[in-house]
Amino acid sequence: MSEELIRLENVSCMYGKISALKNLNLTINKGDYIGIIGPNGSGKSTLIKSILGLVKLSEGQIYYLDQVNCKKKLKMGYVPQISDVNRYFPISVLEVVLTGKMDSSIKPFFKYSKKDILDAHRMLSMVGLENQKDRQISELSGGEFQKMMIARSLIMNPDILLLDEPTAMVDVLSQRQILNLIRQLSKEITIILVTHQIQDVMKHVSKLVYLEKNVIAEGDPEEVYKYAYLKPVGKRRKA
Protein backbone atom coordinates (compact mmCIF):
# COMPACT_ATOMS: atom_id res chain seq x y z
CA MET A 1 0.00 0.00 0.00
CA SER A 2 1.31 3.49 -0.92
CA GLU A 3 2.50 5.78 1.83
CA GLU A 4 0.07 8.60 2.59
CA LEU A 5 1.67 12.04 2.32
CA ILE A 6 -1.24 14.45 2.74
CA ARG A 7 -4.86 14.00 3.79
CA LEU A 8 -7.46 16.74 3.66
CA GLU A 9 -10.47 16.14 5.90
CA ASN A 10 -13.64 18.24 5.51
CA VAL A 11 -11.60 21.24 4.42
CA SER A 12 -13.50 24.48 3.83
CA CYS A 13 -12.05 27.84 2.79
CA MET A 14 -13.74 31.22 2.59
CA TYR A 15 -12.69 34.48 0.92
CA GLY A 16 -14.80 36.91 2.91
CA LYS A 17 -18.34 35.62 2.41
CA ILE A 18 -17.47 33.61 -0.69
CA SER A 19 -16.91 29.92 -0.24
CA ALA A 20 -13.91 28.61 -2.24
CA LEU A 21 -13.77 25.07 -0.85
CA LYS A 22 -16.53 23.23 0.97
CA ASN A 23 -16.06 20.03 3.00
CA LEU A 24 -13.35 18.76 0.71
CA ASN A 25 -11.77 15.37 1.35
CA LEU A 26 -8.73 14.19 -0.55
CA THR A 27 -5.80 11.87 0.05
CA ILE A 28 -2.44 12.25 -1.69
CA ASN A 29 -0.13 9.25 -1.60
CA LYS A 30 3.59 9.10 -2.27
CA GLY A 31 4.26 8.72 -5.99
CA ASP A 32 0.86 10.06 -7.06
CA TYR A 33 0.62 12.24 -10.14
CA ILE A 34 -2.73 13.92 -9.63
CA GLY A 35 -4.39 16.21 -12.15
CA ILE A 36 -6.86 18.71 -10.68
CA ILE A 37 -9.48 19.96 -13.11
CA GLY A 38 -12.64 21.99 -12.86
CA PRO A 39 -14.25 25.17 -14.12
CA ASN A 40 -12.98 28.64 -13.23
CA GLY A 41 -13.72 29.48 -9.60
CA SER A 42 -14.06 25.83 -8.62
CA GLY A 43 -11.34 26.11 -5.95
CA LYS A 44 -8.40 24.48 -7.76
CA SER A 45 -5.87 27.16 -6.81
CA THR A 46 -7.34 27.45 -3.31
CA LEU A 47 -6.88 23.70 -2.87
CA ILE A 48 -3.17 24.03 -3.69
CA LYS A 49 -2.79 27.11 -1.52
CA SER A 50 -4.54 25.43 1.41
CA ILE A 51 -2.12 22.48 1.18
CA LEU A 52 0.79 24.94 1.14
CA GLY A 53 -0.65 26.86 4.10
CA LEU A 54 -1.07 30.05 2.08
CA VAL A 55 -4.78 30.38 2.91
CA LYS A 56 -6.51 29.85 6.23
CA LEU A 57 -8.97 27.00 6.56
CA SER A 58 -12.37 27.98 7.88
CA GLU A 59 -13.09 24.35 8.74
CA GLY A 60 -11.41 20.96 8.59
CA GLN A 61 -7.88 19.67 9.00
CA ILE A 62 -4.93 18.85 6.78
CA TYR A 63 -2.67 15.98 7.84
CA TYR A 64 0.93 15.90 6.64
CA LEU A 65 2.48 12.44 7.10
CA ASP A 66 -0.43 11.73 9.43
CA GLN A 67 0.26 14.75 11.67
CA VAL A 68 -2.28 17.53 11.75
CA ASN A 69 -1.22 20.92 10.30
CA CYS A 70 2.48 19.99 10.50
CA LYS A 71 3.63 21.34 7.12
CA LYS A 72 7.30 21.33 8.06
CA LYS A 73 7.34 17.53 7.90
CA LEU A 74 7.15 17.76 4.11
CA LYS A 75 9.23 19.72 1.63
CA MET A 76 6.75 21.23 -0.80
CA GLY A 77 7.75 22.82 -4.09
CA TYR A 78 5.33 25.33 -5.60
CA VAL A 79 4.94 26.74 -9.07
CA PRO A 80 2.36 29.56 -8.92
CA GLN A 81 0.25 30.86 -11.78
CA ILE A 82 2.32 33.16 -13.96
CA SER A 83 -0.13 36.00 -13.27
CA ASP A 84 0.52 35.73 -9.50
CA VAL A 85 4.18 36.76 -9.82
CA ASN A 86 5.75 40.10 -10.77
CA ARG A 87 7.31 39.11 -14.12
CA TYR A 88 9.08 42.44 -14.43
CA PHE A 89 10.85 42.37 -11.08
CA PRO A 90 14.57 43.24 -11.47
CA ILE A 91 16.09 39.83 -10.76
CA SER A 92 18.07 37.32 -12.84
CA VAL A 93 17.07 33.74 -13.67
CA LEU A 94 19.86 32.31 -11.50
CA GLU A 95 18.85 34.48 -8.55
CA VAL A 96 15.25 33.29 -8.78
CA VAL A 97 16.28 29.63 -8.82
CA LEU A 98 18.61 30.21 -5.88
CA THR A 99 15.74 31.53 -3.73
CA GLY A 100 14.60 27.89 -3.58
CA LYS A 101 17.73 27.23 -1.50
CA MET A 102 16.60 29.61 1.24
CA ASP A 103 15.11 28.28 4.44
CA SER A 104 12.77 29.71 7.04
CA SER A 105 15.44 31.72 8.86
CA ILE A 106 16.26 35.33 8.04
CA LYS A 107 20.04 35.53 8.10
CA PRO A 108 22.11 38.72 8.08
CA PHE A 109 24.40 39.12 5.03
CA PHE A 110 23.11 35.83 3.62
CA LYS A 111 25.20 34.43 0.75
CA TYR A 112 24.56 31.34 -1.32
CA SER A 113 27.23 28.64 -1.10
CA LYS A 114 29.16 27.32 -4.11
CA LYS A 115 27.16 24.11 -3.84
CA ASP A 116 23.91 26.11 -3.99
CA ILE A 117 25.10 27.80 -7.20
CA LEU A 118 26.18 24.48 -8.73
CA ASP A 119 22.79 22.99 -7.84
CA ALA A 120 21.05 25.96 -9.45
CA HIS A 121 23.06 25.43 -12.65
CA ARG A 122 22.12 21.74 -12.60
CA MET A 123 18.41 22.57 -12.21
CA LEU A 124 18.54 25.13 -14.98
CA SER A 125 20.20 22.59 -17.20
CA MET A 126 17.50 20.04 -16.33
CA VAL A 127 14.75 22.40 -17.49
CA GLY A 128 16.70 23.53 -20.56
CA LEU A 129 17.65 27.02 -19.39
CA GLU A 130 21.38 26.51 -18.85
CA ASN A 131 22.22 29.38 -21.21
CA GLN A 132 19.73 31.78 -19.70
CA LYS A 133 21.03 32.03 -16.14
CA ASP A 134 22.20 35.63 -16.34
CA ARG A 135 19.16 36.97 -18.17
CA GLN A 136 16.71 39.20 -16.36
CA ILE A 137 13.34 37.51 -15.87
CA SER A 138 11.60 40.34 -17.71
CA GLU A 139 13.33 39.12 -20.89
CA LEU A 140 11.96 35.57 -20.66
CA SER A 141 9.06 34.15 -22.65
CA GLY A 142 6.11 32.70 -20.72
CA GLY A 143 7.39 29.17 -21.27
CA GLU A 144 10.94 29.99 -20.14
CA PHE A 145 9.53 31.76 -17.10
CA GLN A 146 7.57 28.72 -16.01
CA LYS A 147 10.54 26.40 -16.58
CA MET A 148 12.55 28.71 -14.33
CA MET A 149 9.84 28.50 -11.66
CA ILE A 150 9.92 24.69 -11.90
CA ALA A 151 13.72 24.79 -11.48
CA ARG A 152 13.26 26.96 -8.38
CA SER A 153 10.98 24.33 -6.88
CA LEU A 154 13.19 21.40 -7.85
CA ILE A 155 16.26 22.88 -6.18
CA MET A 156 14.39 22.50 -2.88
CA ASN A 157 14.53 18.72 -3.42
CA PRO A 158 10.80 18.54 -2.67
CA ASP A 159 8.77 15.55 -1.50
CA ILE A 160 5.83 16.92 -3.44
CA LEU A 161 5.53 19.45 -6.24
CA LEU A 162 2.38 21.55 -6.58
CA LEU A 163 1.88 23.31 -9.91
CA ASP A 164 -0.90 25.82 -10.50
CA GLU A 165 -1.65 26.05 -14.23
CA PRO A 166 2.01 26.01 -15.31
CA THR A 167 1.01 26.03 -18.99
CA ALA A 168 -1.31 29.05 -18.81
CA MET A 169 -0.24 31.99 -21.02
CA VAL A 170 2.41 29.80 -22.67
CA ASP A 171 2.81 28.94 -26.40
CA VAL A 172 1.89 25.45 -27.63
CA LEU A 173 5.47 24.20 -28.04
CA SER A 174 6.43 25.35 -24.54
CA GLN A 175 3.22 23.79 -23.17
CA ARG A 176 4.34 20.41 -24.52
CA GLN A 177 7.87 20.85 -23.20
CA ILE A 178 6.59 21.78 -19.74
CA LEU A 179 4.10 18.90 -19.61
CA ASN A 180 6.83 16.46 -20.76
CA LEU A 181 9.13 17.79 -18.07
CA ILE A 182 6.42 17.33 -15.43
CA ARG A 183 5.79 13.80 -16.69
CA GLN A 184 9.48 12.98 -16.31
CA LEU A 185 9.52 14.48 -12.83
CA SER A 186 6.45 12.47 -11.82
CA LYS A 187 8.59 9.32 -11.95
CA GLU A 188 10.50 10.59 -8.92
CA ILE A 189 8.33 13.17 -7.17
CA THR A 190 4.70 13.25 -6.08
CA ILE A 191 2.94 15.83 -8.24
CA ILE A 192 -0.29 17.79 -7.98
CA LEU A 193 -1.05 19.61 -11.22
CA VAL A 194 -3.86 22.10 -11.68
CA THR A 195 -4.52 22.38 -15.38
CA HIS A 196 -6.94 23.17 -18.15
CA GLN A 197 -4.88 21.04 -20.59
CA ILE A 198 -6.93 17.98 -19.65
CA GLN A 199 -6.50 16.10 -22.94
CA ASP A 200 -2.71 16.47 -22.78
CA VAL A 201 -2.24 15.18 -19.24
CA MET A 202 -4.98 12.55 -19.11
CA LYS A 203 -2.75 9.75 -20.36
CA HIS A 204 -0.04 10.48 -17.83
CA VAL A 205 -1.71 11.31 -14.52
CA SER A 206 -2.31 8.47 -12.09
CA LYS A 207 -5.49 10.08 -10.84
CA LEU A 208 -7.77 12.88 -12.03
CA VAL A 209 -9.78 14.98 -9.58
CA TYR A 210 -12.75 17.03 -10.74
CA LEU A 211 -13.42 19.91 -8.42
CA GLU A 212 -16.41 22.17 -7.89
CA LYS A 213 -15.62 23.54 -4.43
CA ASN A 214 -15.38 19.95 -3.26
CA VAL A 215 -14.34 16.73 -4.97
CA ILE A 216 -17.13 15.87 -7.42
CA ALA A 217 -15.25 12.98 -9.01
CA GLU A 218 -11.83 11.37 -8.57
CA GLY A 219 -10.05 8.28 -9.79
CA ASP A 220 -9.36 6.85 -13.22
CA PRO A 221 -8.61 9.78 -15.55
CA GLU A 222 -10.76 8.50 -18.44
CA GLU A 223 -13.77 7.89 -16.20
CA VAL A 224 -13.48 11.23 -14.44
CA TYR A 225 -13.08 13.06 -17.74
CA LYS A 226 -16.15 11.38 -19.20
CA TYR A 227 -18.12 12.08 -16.05
CA ALA A 228 -17.06 15.71 -15.82
CA TYR A 229 -17.25 16.80 -19.42
CA LEU A 230 -19.26 14.34 -21.45
CA LYS A 231 -22.27 13.69 -19.23
CA PRO A 232 -25.13 16.21 -19.21
CA VAL A 233 -25.02 18.28 -16.04
CA GLY A 234 -28.42 17.10 -14.83
CA LYS A 235 -27.39 13.41 -14.94
CA ARG A 236 -24.22 13.78 -12.87
CA ARG A 237 -23.97 11.96 -9.58
CA LYS A 238 -21.03 12.14 -7.23
CA ALA A 239 -18.46 9.58 -8.44
Add this chain to the structure above:
Amino acid sequence: MISAIFEYQFLQYAIIAAFMASIVSGLISVIIVEKKLVMMTGGIAHTSYGGVGLSFLVGFQPIIGAFLFSILAALGISFINNKLTGIKDIVIAMFWSLGMALGVLFVGMTPGYPPNIQSYLFGNILSVTGFDLILMAVLTVIVVLVIVIFFQDWKAHLFDQEFTKVLRKKTTVMENILLVLLAITVVVLIRVVGIILVIALLSVPAATSSLLTSKLHLRMIYSALFSLFFILTGLFISYLTDYSSGAIIVFVGIITYVLVWWAKIRSAKSMIRKVRASNG
Protein backbone atom coordinates in the same frame (compact mmCIF):
# COMPACT_ATOMS: atom_id res chain seq x y z
CA MET B 1 26.46 79.42 -3.72
CA ILE B 2 29.64 77.46 -2.83
CA SER B 3 30.94 80.25 -0.58
CA ALA B 4 27.50 80.58 1.00
CA ILE B 5 27.60 76.88 1.94
CA PHE B 6 30.61 77.54 4.16
CA GLU B 7 29.07 80.71 5.48
CA TYR B 8 25.52 79.68 6.38
CA GLN B 9 24.67 76.84 8.73
CA PHE B 10 21.16 76.40 7.23
CA LEU B 11 22.75 75.56 3.86
CA GLN B 12 25.09 73.04 5.46
CA TYR B 13 22.12 71.43 7.20
CA ALA B 14 20.19 71.41 3.92
CA ILE B 15 22.99 69.60 2.08
CA ILE B 16 23.45 67.01 4.83
CA ALA B 17 19.65 66.48 4.80
CA ALA B 18 19.76 66.10 0.99
CA PHE B 19 22.30 63.27 1.23
CA MET B 20 20.32 61.41 3.87
CA ALA B 21 17.01 61.89 2.09
CA SER B 22 18.58 60.63 -1.16
CA ILE B 23 19.84 57.45 0.45
CA VAL B 24 16.49 56.49 2.00
CA SER B 25 14.44 57.54 -0.99
CA GLY B 26 16.81 55.59 -3.29
CA LEU B 27 16.43 52.37 -1.35
CA ILE B 28 12.77 52.60 -0.43
CA SER B 29 11.37 54.11 -3.63
CA VAL B 30 12.49 51.03 -5.60
CA ILE B 31 10.67 48.80 -3.12
CA ILE B 32 7.58 51.02 -3.21
CA VAL B 33 7.43 50.94 -7.00
CA GLU B 34 8.03 47.17 -7.24
CA LYS B 35 5.52 46.38 -4.48
CA LYS B 36 3.00 48.87 -5.89
CA LEU B 37 2.80 50.74 -2.60
CA VAL B 38 2.66 54.28 -4.01
CA MET B 39 -0.88 54.99 -2.80
CA MET B 40 -0.10 53.40 0.55
CA THR B 41 2.84 55.80 0.85
CA GLY B 42 0.55 58.72 0.05
CA GLY B 43 -1.83 57.55 2.77
CA ILE B 44 0.93 57.26 5.37
CA ALA B 45 2.40 60.66 4.45
CA HIS B 46 -0.91 62.47 4.67
CA THR B 47 -1.86 60.76 7.93
CA SER B 48 1.35 62.11 9.43
CA TYR B 49 -0.15 65.62 9.17
CA GLY B 50 -2.33 64.71 12.15
CA GLY B 51 0.86 64.15 14.15
CA VAL B 52 2.29 67.50 13.04
CA GLY B 53 -0.96 69.22 14.13
CA LEU B 54 -0.95 67.38 17.48
CA SER B 55 2.64 68.42 18.14
CA PHE B 56 1.68 72.08 17.71
CA LEU B 57 -1.29 71.66 20.07
CA VAL B 58 0.54 69.72 22.79
CA GLY B 59 3.95 71.30 22.29
CA PHE B 60 6.59 68.85 21.09
CA GLN B 61 8.74 68.47 17.96
CA PRO B 62 6.47 68.23 14.85
CA ILE B 63 8.73 65.61 13.25
CA ILE B 64 8.18 63.33 16.28
CA GLY B 65 4.40 63.73 15.83
CA ALA B 66 4.76 62.92 12.13
CA PHE B 67 6.86 59.87 13.02
CA LEU B 68 4.28 58.47 15.48
CA PHE B 69 1.31 59.04 13.16
CA SER B 70 3.19 57.56 10.17
CA ILE B 71 3.99 54.36 12.07
CA LEU B 72 0.38 54.12 13.32
CA ALA B 73 -0.93 54.67 9.79
CA ALA B 74 1.39 52.05 8.22
CA LEU B 75 0.54 49.36 10.75
CA GLY B 76 -3.14 50.39 11.00
CA ILE B 77 -3.73 50.20 7.25
CA SER B 78 -1.97 46.83 7.10
CA PHE B 79 -3.90 45.44 10.09
CA ILE B 80 -7.34 46.49 8.83
CA ASN B 81 -6.51 45.32 5.31
CA ASN B 82 -5.53 41.88 6.63
CA LYS B 83 -8.76 41.62 8.65
CA LEU B 84 -11.07 42.91 5.92
CA THR B 85 -9.55 41.85 2.62
CA GLY B 86 -10.25 43.70 -0.61
CA ILE B 87 -10.83 47.19 0.79
CA LYS B 88 -7.25 48.46 0.86
CA ASP B 89 -8.04 51.53 -1.26
CA ILE B 90 -10.87 52.54 1.03
CA VAL B 91 -8.78 52.07 4.18
CA ILE B 92 -5.95 54.14 2.67
CA ALA B 93 -8.40 56.89 1.71
CA MET B 94 -9.85 56.94 5.23
CA PHE B 95 -6.45 57.19 6.92
CA TRP B 96 -5.38 59.79 4.32
CA SER B 97 -8.34 62.09 4.97
CA LEU B 98 -8.55 61.40 8.72
CA GLY B 99 -4.89 62.38 9.17
CA MET B 100 -5.38 65.61 7.26
CA ALA B 101 -8.64 66.36 9.12
CA LEU B 102 -7.00 65.78 12.52
CA GLY B 103 -4.09 67.98 11.50
CA VAL B 104 -6.44 70.83 10.53
CA LEU B 105 -8.43 70.43 13.77
CA PHE B 106 -5.36 70.29 16.02
CA VAL B 107 -3.82 73.34 14.34
CA GLY B 108 -7.17 75.15 14.71
CA MET B 109 -7.32 74.26 18.42
CA THR B 110 -3.76 75.49 19.05
CA PRO B 111 -3.95 78.70 21.12
CA GLY B 112 -2.27 81.90 19.93
CA TYR B 113 -1.06 82.68 16.43
CA PRO B 114 -1.49 79.86 13.90
CA PRO B 115 1.79 77.93 13.54
CA ASN B 116 3.74 77.82 10.28
CA ILE B 117 2.64 74.54 8.76
CA GLN B 118 3.60 75.43 5.20
CA SER B 119 7.06 73.87 5.49
CA TYR B 120 5.56 70.55 6.62
CA LEU B 121 2.99 70.46 3.84
CA PHE B 122 5.23 71.51 0.96
CA GLY B 123 8.69 71.02 2.48
CA ASN B 124 11.47 73.47 3.00
CA ILE B 125 14.89 71.90 3.04
CA LEU B 126 16.38 75.28 3.96
CA SER B 127 14.52 75.23 7.29
CA VAL B 128 15.88 71.87 8.52
CA THR B 129 16.95 72.15 12.16
CA GLY B 130 19.73 70.43 14.08
CA PHE B 131 17.16 68.22 15.82
CA ASP B 132 15.63 67.27 12.46
CA LEU B 133 19.10 66.29 11.25
CA ILE B 134 19.81 64.06 14.24
CA LEU B 135 16.46 62.27 13.84
CA MET B 136 16.97 61.96 10.07
CA ALA B 137 20.45 60.49 10.64
CA VAL B 138 19.18 57.88 13.10
CA LEU B 139 16.29 56.90 10.81
CA THR B 140 18.55 56.78 7.73
CA VAL B 141 20.97 54.42 9.48
CA ILE B 142 18.06 52.16 10.51
CA VAL B 143 16.69 52.01 6.93
CA VAL B 144 20.11 51.33 5.36
CA LEU B 145 21.07 48.63 7.86
CA VAL B 146 17.75 46.78 7.64
CA ILE B 147 17.80 46.76 3.84
CA VAL B 148 21.50 46.01 3.30
CA ILE B 149 21.91 43.36 6.00
CA PHE B 150 18.89 41.36 4.87
CA PHE B 151 19.13 42.20 1.17
CA GLN B 152 18.73 38.62 -0.14
CA ASP B 153 15.66 38.06 2.02
CA TRP B 154 14.12 41.32 0.83
CA LYS B 155 14.81 40.37 -2.76
CA ALA B 156 13.08 37.01 -2.38
CA HIS B 157 10.19 38.59 -0.45
CA LEU B 158 9.64 41.37 -2.99
CA PHE B 159 9.76 39.02 -5.97
CA ASP B 160 7.38 36.36 -4.69
CA GLN B 161 5.96 36.78 -1.20
CA GLU B 162 3.88 33.60 -1.46
CA PHE B 163 6.97 31.52 -2.12
CA THR B 164 8.79 32.95 0.91
CA LYS B 165 5.72 31.95 2.90
CA VAL B 166 6.05 28.43 1.48
CA LEU B 167 9.66 28.53 2.73
CA ARG B 168 8.07 29.31 6.13
CA LYS B 169 9.78 32.67 6.44
CA LYS B 170 8.02 35.14 8.73
CA THR B 171 6.41 37.09 5.89
CA THR B 172 3.99 39.02 8.10
CA VAL B 173 6.88 40.27 10.23
CA MET B 174 8.81 41.21 7.07
CA GLU B 175 5.79 43.02 5.66
CA ASN B 176 5.30 44.99 8.88
CA ILE B 177 9.01 45.88 9.01
CA LEU B 178 8.73 47.06 5.42
CA LEU B 179 5.78 49.29 6.32
CA VAL B 180 7.66 50.73 9.30
CA LEU B 181 10.62 51.48 6.99
CA LEU B 182 8.19 53.17 4.65
CA ALA B 183 6.83 55.30 7.51
CA ILE B 184 10.39 56.18 8.58
CA THR B 185 11.24 57.20 5.02
CA VAL B 186 8.20 59.43 4.83
CA VAL B 187 9.37 61.20 8.01
CA VAL B 188 12.91 61.65 6.66
CA LEU B 189 11.51 63.19 3.47
CA ILE B 190 8.84 65.43 5.00
CA ARG B 191 11.29 68.24 5.78
CA VAL B 192 12.67 68.02 2.23
CA VAL B 193 9.59 67.95 0.00
CA GLY B 194 6.69 68.02 2.45
CA ILE B 195 3.74 65.76 3.16
CA ILE B 196 1.90 66.57 -0.05
CA LEU B 197 4.85 66.10 -2.41
CA VAL B 198 6.57 63.16 -0.71
CA ILE B 199 5.01 60.66 -3.13
CA ALA B 200 7.11 62.18 -5.90
CA LEU B 201 10.45 61.45 -4.18
CA LEU B 202 9.22 57.94 -3.43
CA SER B 203 8.30 57.07 -6.99
CA VAL B 204 10.09 59.26 -9.56
CA PRO B 205 13.71 58.24 -8.71
CA ALA B 206 12.81 54.52 -8.89
CA ALA B 207 10.79 55.01 -12.06
CA THR B 208 13.71 56.85 -13.67
CA SER B 209 16.29 54.25 -12.63
CA SER B 210 14.04 51.44 -13.91
CA LEU B 211 14.53 52.91 -17.40
CA LEU B 212 18.28 52.34 -17.09
CA THR B 213 18.88 49.00 -15.36
CA SER B 214 17.17 45.72 -14.58
CA LYS B 215 19.27 44.86 -11.53
CA LEU B 216 17.76 45.50 -8.12
CA HIS B 217 20.88 46.77 -6.34
CA LEU B 218 21.81 49.02 -9.29
CA ARG B 219 18.27 50.38 -9.36
CA MET B 220 18.63 51.34 -5.71
CA ILE B 221 22.01 53.02 -6.30
CA TYR B 222 20.84 54.89 -9.43
CA SER B 223 17.66 55.85 -7.67
CA ALA B 224 19.63 57.35 -4.74
CA LEU B 225 21.83 59.27 -7.21
CA PHE B 226 18.80 60.59 -9.10
CA SER B 227 17.21 61.57 -5.83
CA LEU B 228 20.37 63.46 -4.79
CA PHE B 229 20.45 65.20 -8.16
CA PHE B 230 16.77 66.23 -7.86
CA ILE B 231 17.19 67.56 -4.32
CA LEU B 232 20.47 69.42 -4.84
CA THR B 233 19.26 70.96 -8.11
CA GLY B 234 16.01 71.95 -6.41
CA LEU B 235 17.93 73.37 -3.47
CA PHE B 236 20.21 75.36 -5.79
CA ILE B 237 17.34 76.80 -7.82
CA SER B 238 15.33 77.51 -4.68
CA TYR B 239 18.32 79.35 -3.13
CA LEU B 240 18.71 81.47 -6.27
CA THR B 241 15.04 82.20 -6.92
CA ASP B 242 13.49 81.98 -3.45
CA TYR B 243 10.75 79.70 -4.76
CA SER B 244 9.56 76.68 -2.74
CA SER B 245 12.34 74.05 -2.70
CA GLY B 246 9.86 71.14 -2.43
CA ALA B 247 7.98 72.18 -5.55
CA ILE B 248 11.18 72.67 -7.55
CA ILE B 249 12.57 69.28 -6.46
CA VAL B 250 9.42 67.56 -7.75
CA PHE B 251 9.53 69.58 -10.95
CA VAL B 252 13.20 68.68 -11.60
CA GLY B 253 12.45 65.02 -10.90
CA ILE B 254 9.58 64.75 -13.35
CA ILE B 255 11.44 66.65 -16.09
CA THR B 256 14.42 64.30 -15.60
CA TYR B 257 12.15 61.26 -15.88
CA VAL B 258 10.65 62.53 -19.14
CA LEU B 259 14.11 63.31 -20.56
CA VAL B 260 15.53 59.89 -19.66
CA TRP B 261 12.45 58.18 -21.09
CA TRP B 262 12.75 60.21 -24.31
CA ALA B 263 16.49 59.43 -24.58
CA LYS B 264 15.77 55.74 -24.09
CA ILE B 265 13.12 55.70 -26.82
CA ARG B 266 15.48 57.55 -29.20
CA SER B 267 18.33 55.16 -28.48
CA ALA B 268 16.05 52.13 -29.03
CA LYS B 269 14.84 53.58 -32.35
CA SER B 270 18.37 54.33 -33.52
CA MET B 271 19.43 50.78 -32.60
CA ILE B 272 16.53 49.35 -34.65
CA ARG B 273 17.56 51.54 -37.61
CA LYS B 274 21.19 50.31 -37.33
CA VAL B 275 20.09 46.67 -37.22
CA ARG B 276 17.83 47.18 -40.23
CA ALA B 277 20.64 48.95 -42.14
CA SER B 278 23.14 46.17 -41.35
CA ASN B 279 20.59 43.57 -42.55
CA GLY B 280 20.29 45.43 -45.81
